[in-house]
Structures are given as C-alpha cells and as structure tokens.
Amino acid sequence: MFNKILIANRGEIACRVIRTCRALGIRTVAVYSEADADAQHVRQADEAHCIGGPRPADSYLRGDAIIEVARRTGAQAIHPGYGFLSENADFADAVEAAGIVFVGPKAASMRKMGSKAGAKELMQAAGVPVVPGYTGEDQDPARLQAEADRIGYPLMIKAAHGGGGKGMRIVRASGEFAANLESCQREAANAFGRDRVLLERYIEQPRHIEIQVFGDAHGNVIHLNERECSAQRRYQKVLEESPSPFLTPALRQAMGDAAVLAARAIDYANAGTVEFIVDPSGGFYFMEINTRLQVEHPVTECVTGLDLVAWQLQVAAGEPLPLAQDAIAQNGHAIEVRLYAEDPEAGFLPGSGTLERLRLPAASEHVRIDSGVVEGDTVTIFYDPMIAKLIVHDTDRPRALARLRDALAQCAISGPKSNIGFLERLARHPAVVDATIDTGYLDRHLDEFMPTEAADPDLLLAAAVARLLARERRSRADAATSADPSSPWAIADGWRLGHAGQRTLAFLHGERRLELRAHGSGGDYRLEHDGQAHDIAGARLDGDTLSLRIGGRARRFHVFDHGRELLVHDGEQRLRLQPVAMYRHEAASSGSGADNVVAPMPGRVVVVKAAAGDAVEAGQEVMVIEAMKMELSLKAPRAGTVAEVRAQAGEFVEADAVLVALAAAEVEA
Structure with missing residues (x-):
C-alpha cells in the first residue's frame, strides 16, 4: 500500500478520498486553486499546494503542475477523483511516465472508450447488446440520411465525441433529419472540436441503469450490482438508487454479466461504471463506460458495505480484488440526491455566495453526508455548485424514501438559493414513489415539481x-x-x-x-x-x-x-x-431595471457584443458571462440605444452589477 497520495481534485470527492486515506494510515497531499485557499479539502489534507488561478484551466486541469507537486512531495500515487482530469488518457500516461501510480484504469482502456462510435463497435464485437444504429466514418449527409431511414424512427443523432447531453437531437420523421443533423454537427464542432456523429434508435421512455464494475491487474473482473439513475433533467442525474426497483433477479444477472464482458473487452482495471439504457420491456443496451469513480458511488457502498475508494487504492497498489463475485452482498436500499446552490424556479440557474447557514441532518447508520463545504464557506462561481450529497439507507425502498424525506426536512441553507424544495417534491412525487419514472419524465413534466405561487x-x-x-x-x-x-x-x-x-x-x-x-x-x-x-x-x-x-x-x-x-x-x-421592514417599499415596475442589463450572478465576462451608441432590439444578446462552468446570455430588456458598457471581456463582475445601460426611453408628448 502507499504511504502518501496526491488528490488531483477538490470538493466533496477530495474530502472523501482524504477520509479513506486517513483510515488506512496514508498521508495525503491536496492541490488547490487560488479560489480554494480556504476550502475544506485544503484544511483536511496533511499538506496542500496552490497550483494556479481560480479557473480550472489555470489550476485543476494543469496536469504538469499537479505532477510536479507529486514529485516534490514524494507522493507515490495520484487519485484523480471525478471530473477534471479523471478520464484524461494523456494525463494518465504522463503520471505513469513520471514514475507515479495513476489510481484508475490504464490510458489504453480510456482511449478505447473515448469515442462513442468506437466504443459501440467494440462492444458489439464483444457480444454486449447495443442499440441498433450507425457508427461509420462515412459522414456524407446522404449516407447518414439513408442509414437513418434504415434504422427507423424515432432516432437519436449523437456527437461521437460528446458528453454531458450536448450534441444530441431526437428525430421523429425522415423529413426532419437533415435540419437536425446540421444543428447537431454545429453544436458538436463548437463543443468538442469535431462534428462526427453517430445514429441510433431512440428508445421511448427508457430507464438508465448502470452497473458498477471493478477489475484488477491479475485478470479478475467483477460487478457490484446496479444503480438506477432514471430521474434525470436534461441528461443530468438527479436521484440515484440501489437496487433498481425495475430489475428482476434474472435481468440483474444478465446485465451484470454483460457489464463484466464489457470491462474485459477493454482490459479494464480499477473502478468503472458500465451504463445501459433499458426499454420498458426489459431490453437493455450498452451506452458507455465511465472510466472513473462515479458521483453516485455511495449508494453502492451502502448496500454492499464496501469502501470503493479503499478498493481503488488496493488495486492501484497491485493487490488483487478483495472479494470474488459470489461474495458481493446486497443489503437494503440506498438513495442519493445532491444538494446544489441553484434556483429551480429560475431554470436551475447556478448560485454562488457565502453559506451563511448550512443545516444538514446528523450522520447515522441511516444517513450519510458527503460534503466539501461547511457553514461559512463560499460556493464560488468557478466550479460545480454542489453543496453536499445526501445518502440514505434502510431495509427496503419505502423506508429509504421515508428516510430521505425526513433528512431533507432537516436541511436548511441560507445564502445562495438551493434545490432542497425541488428534491422534497421529487421524493414525494408518484412517479418516484411508484418507481415508474423514465429518463425524460422530468423534462416533460417539470411543472409538477415546481412550487405553487401561493404560500401555504x-x-x-x-x-x-x-x-x-x-x-x-x-x-x-x-x-x-x-x-x-x-x-x-x-x-x-x-x-x-x-x-x-x-x-x-x-x-x-x-x-x-x-x-x-x-x-x-x-x-x-x-x-x-x-x-x-x-x-x-x-x-x-x-x-x-x-x-x-x-x-x-x-x-x-x-x-x-x-x-x-x-x-x-x-x-x-x-x-x-x-x-x-415596514418602511421598505418594493420597486415600481417601471423602475430603472428596464433600462439596464444586470449580472444575474457573479461571473466572468466572456464576450461583449454591444458598444455605446449601438441601437439594439428587445431580446438582442449584448453580453455573455461565464459562471459555474456554464455560459449565460444577457439580452437587452427593450429596444433602445446603448448609453454605456460598464464591463469588458475578461473582467469579473458581481451579482446585480449593471453591465450595460440603455439610454432613457423617450416619452411621447
């Protein structure tokens, strides 16, 4: 086992790895950006080193700086967590070249999964079920149209090198294909630098069920059963649970066997997740392999009683898997939700600011909290706005849902807005309680999860x-x-x-x-x-x-x-x-807000699209700011003339700051 490990990440996953290392007697080295100087992972590690500015590109994505800190401190291994460099094959190669162990799969395994098209072809050759489709290199529009007509509709166009829900289009008729193809290719080129697409049959009302796999350097590969992640909004998981209420024992066995087959097909070692899409009749099809630890891994830990981070470290140190397939237990039911600083009523706009009050339920045998912040910490504009993961565990699903509702009721956050109310409504919704939710339900019925305008x-x-x-x-x-x-x-x-x-x-x-x-x-x-x-x-x-x-x-x-x-x-x-206070009066609807474009949250100005003297139309984009890893388009509130632009590209601005002022509207005589 290792004596010292560097954690190339931040937030709750960095704190999670630190806890496991401390339990194993391993010293930890943290890296941090200038924005994270007071972060919890910095305070909890045995030592920590600043590696650059607040933007990820200036810090957590600087593989060379991270490796240099590992060399300087004598760290024997680097744990990448998830996100940032965790699935970067070049970084994994560089770590190994520096004589340091990368806690994760080999770069060659990552590269095999780097292309959706190549991964799908590889799985099909290995005998893993895949959705009918086309993954060929011939990207001529006429060929793609012909393949789409052959596959049948509804059909999904997907960016071959995409992720995070970008570069996806659903096509329901042949005549709609060409326009959707052009749109998907443009988005793919802008987001990923490549416009290659793949086509596959679109499964209506599917479930998203993933299998946790683990392999070692001795040729052993097993699975640790499934997690269901069907509650999603815009392809982002909202609630995860294990076991899946949908699977029968026979289907669980078949999917577990297919996941192990998929892992063996790419010589997989360490923790990974094989993700499947499942149709209402129980047919399942390979989607992708996430070559890292998943955010939702705690639900698997709760039902198996295992520490997956400890397993990662053991496998990375060259040890065999601690257990064989027939020794993997599955006890009770676990559910995870993520508390975010975001405003569901404003389109889930990410928030930031000081956590003036952070009240979370006490940890117990039934409740687990994984968090990278405490009361008084700041949720910054530079990273994912997750505050904590709330995980509950009980003997069966109804009891686990009751634990979840009770735990959420004990949560209170003051400072930035949060999604707690949204999660409470989710945990009580019939589609979740009755386990009938599919991956598109939230997007189709989002209004059912929003609060009513009137106060109770x-x-x-x-x-x-x-x-x-x-x-x-x-x-x-x-x-x-x-x-x-x-x-x-x-x-x-x-x-x-x-x-x-x-x-x-x-x-x-x-x-x-x-x-x-x-x-x-x-x-x-x-x-x-x-x-x-x-x-x-x-x-x-x-x-x-x-x-x-x-x-x-x-x-x-x-x-x-x-x-x-x-x-x-x-x-x-x-x-x-x-x-x-009774002396406070609300601003009149005809106030100066109609003349100004203000920052909805703290952020960095990416581009300015207007100058003083320009004539603009209502709804015209005048500026773009970047916050919480997303771009926000700011638009003119009315038609008029720009009187002043108060921020330039590259500047950081505070929430509610006036960025563009319009000249006062002329009043008719």
Whole structure:
C-alpha cells in the first residue's frame, strides 16, 4: 500500500478520498486553486499546494503542475477523483511516465472508450447488446440520411465525441433529419472540436441503469450490482438508487454479466461504471463506460458495505480484488440526491455566495453526508455548485424514501438559493414513489415539481408566530437589563391598556409581498391575512421547533430564522420568506431595471457584443458571462440605444452589477 497520495481534485470527492486515506494510515497531499485557499479539502489534507488561478484551466486541469507537486512531495500515487482530469488518457500516461501510480484504469482502456462510435463497435464485437444504429466514418449527409431511414424512427443523432447531453437531437420523421443533423454537427464542432456523429434508435421512455464494475491487474473482473439513475433533467442525474426497483433477479444477472464482458473487452482495471439504457420491456443496451469513480458511488457502498475508494487504492497498489463475485452482498436500499446552490424556479440557474447557514441532518447508520463545504464557506462561481450529497439507507425502498424525506426536512441553507424544495417534491412525487419514472419524465413534466405561487396558509401563519415569539423573547431580554425590569412599559410585547395592540408583519415570498396583522401576545394571537382571521393559541418556540394550535388543531413546525431569511417546514413542505421592514417599499415596475442589463450572478465576462451608441432590439444578446462552468446570455430588456458598457471581456463582475445601460426611453408628448 502507499504511504502518501496526491488528490488531483477538490470538493466533496477530495474530502472523501482524504477520509479513506486517513483510515488506512496514508498521508495525503491536496492541490488547490487560488479560489480554494480556504476550502475544506485544503484544511483536511496533511499538506496542500496552490497550483494556479481560480479557473480550472489555470489550476485543476494543469496536469504538469499537479505532477510536479507529486514529485516534490514524494507522493507515490495520484487519485484523480471525478471530473477534471479523471478520464484524461494523456494525463494518465504522463503520471505513469513520471514514475507515479495513476489510481484508475490504464490510458489504453480510456482511449478505447473515448469515442462513442468506437466504443459501440467494440462492444458489439464483444457480444454486449447495443442499440441498433450507425457508427461509420462515412459522414456524407446522404449516407447518414439513408442509414437513418434504415434504422427507423424515432432516432437519436449523437456527437461521437460528446458528453454531458450536448450534441444530441431526437428525430421523429425522415423529413426532419437533415435540419437536425446540421444543428447537431454545429453544436458538436463548437463543443468538442469535431462534428462526427453517430445514429441510433431512440428508445421511448427508457430507464438508465448502470452497473458498477471493478477489475484488477491479475485478470479478475467483477460487478457490484446496479444503480438506477432514471430521474434525470436534461441528461443530468438527479436521484440515484440501489437496487433498481425495475430489475428482476434474472435481468440483474444478465446485465451484470454483460457489464463484466464489457470491462474485459477493454482490459479494464480499477473502478468503472458500465451504463445501459433499458426499454420498458426489459431490453437493455450498452451506452458507455465511465472510466472513473462515479458521483453516485455511495449508494453502492451502502448496500454492499464496501469502501470503493479503499478498493481503488488496493488495486492501484497491485493487490488483487478483495472479494470474488459470489461474495458481493446486497443489503437494503440506498438513495442519493445532491444538494446544489441553484434556483429551480429560475431554470436551475447556478448560485454562488457565502453559506451563511448550512443545516444538514446528523450522520447515522441511516444517513450519510458527503460534503466539501461547511457553514461559512463560499460556493464560488468557478466550479460545480454542489453543496453536499445526501445518502440514505434502510431495509427496503419505502423506508429509504421515508428516510430521505425526513433528512431533507432537516436541511436548511441560507445564502445562495438551493434545490432542497425541488428534491422534497421529487421524493414525494408518484412517479418516484411508484418507481415508474423514465429518463425524460422530468423534462416533460417539470411543472409538477415546481412550487405553487401561493404560500401555504398554515406555513405563513407559523412564520408570523415564530417572528412574534422571537420579538417577545428579545424584548423580555432587553427588559431584564433595563433600569426597572418589573415595569410593564419595558416589555414591547404588544400589550396596550384596555386592548391587545396591533402589529404588522411583512414578508417577501419570491416577488410577492405578504402582510399579516397580529393582535395578542405570549403565544396567543389573532392573525389577519387576506381578509381572514385566524386564532392561534399556546404557541411555544423551543429551539428550532414551534408548536401551536390553529383553530383548535395542534401543529408542529421546524423554524430556521436567520434574520434576513425565515424558513418554516411542517415535515412535508417548506416555505422560504424574507422578512421585510415596514418602511421598505418594493420597486415600481417601471423602475430603472428596464433600462439596464444586470449580472444575474457573479461571473466572468466572456464576450461583449454591444458598444455605446449601438441601437439594439428587445431580446438582442449584448453580453455573455461565464459562471459555474456554464455560459449565460444577457439580452437587452427593450429596444433602445446603448448609453454605456460598464464591463469588458475578461473582467469579473458581481451579482446585480449593471453591465450595460440603455439610454432613457423617450416619452411621447
């Protein structure tokens, strides 16, 4: 085994590898960018070295700098994690050439999977089921049209060197093929530098089921059963679970055997994932092999009781696989979701900023948290905005889903927006509960997972009561330190001579302003909202738990009050509000926002497409910024003339900064 390992990654995977290495008595070396100087993986490693600027191209993608740190520190191996250089064959070769062990498959195995077309041909030759299609080098449009007509419709055009859902088009009729082909080739050329495509039959309402495989240098290859990843949005996995509720024992055996066959076909060693698409009748077809550890590997660890990172290190050190195929256990059911700093209601726009509050459930035998951040850390604009992975495990699927819902209810994030509410609705949706979801369901029915515009009345009342109780608690504390603690005039609890005083509370719920009027004190109130009165009795706030009676019905809520933000949860749904001082007024709809193009989040300006004096049309692209590994197109809010451009290409800008100002619109006499 190794004495020292360098981890060529960041975030939760770097922290995950560090934990395993510490358990094995292996010292760790971290690398970090200037943006990650205070990151958790830097703090947890035995030593850490800065390798460049905040952009991945200036740091985590600099293979030469990473290898130099490994040489300088005496690291015997490099663990690439996932993402960045984990599937880069040239990097794997360079590591080996430097006399350092690459914790992963050989570069030759990676290269065999580097092309979707070549991989598909290789698997077909090895006897692994593949979707009917065309992977030939002849890319003449007429030949591709003829092959498409031969394969039949619906059909998918895919970039041969693509990934991440880019360079894909679904064609449902022969007459639609040519236009979709041109569009796919343009996107492939822009994203990957090559426009070669492959064609394959499109499977309607498919499931995505992957098999975890492991090989060693001694010729042993086994599988560790499956994970189902059918809950996806735009080809990105949202919920992963093991075992798959769809597979029968016979189908599980067949897919496991096919996965091992696929791994053997490329002389695979170390951890990998063979991904299959499965049709409603149970027919399964090879998609690709991910030649690395997967983000969702914890669900496999939970049901098998194995540490896959420890296995990676053992295999990389030349040891044989610790277990044979017949010794692989499958106990209970595990589910994983990923908490992201993103706004589902704004098209899942990635967020950034300081995690002012990060409340996650305590780890236990049923709940696991994999995270690379803690409260007070910053989610930066430069990398994936994942905050944590939440993994639950129990004896069966219904219990695991119940654990997931309970664990999500305990989560609270203040600072950047998060997808927790979206995940809660996902975990309760019939398509997930009944295990009928397919890979396209979320995209077809996304509105079913979005919150309603109106705030739940009980949650709103609970928020108001929590705010009232907190005020009274503070006023009593202030009275206790006053010159006359016993004086009723020192207590600002709403009491008035002869009647209960009236107070007004205001909140923002998204773009809506909500106001409530309150009478009473000491936990007994009458609240008025939208012309209706509600009687509250026996309200008590114990830590984060609020108990009360609404119209004679006892209720219990979780309340997280962070001053600028108030979160109320009843165990099934949550309400997020921004308390508003009564003197604050909302901006008029005709305000200056219509004259400005502002940054929706912090980012780097990629290109400026307008200059002062230019005439622009409503919706015309005037600037592109890059944030969270994605490009955002900023467009003119109306037709007019550009008065000023306040940012140039390459500059970093803050959220809400005015980037382009339009000249004031002329008012007709």
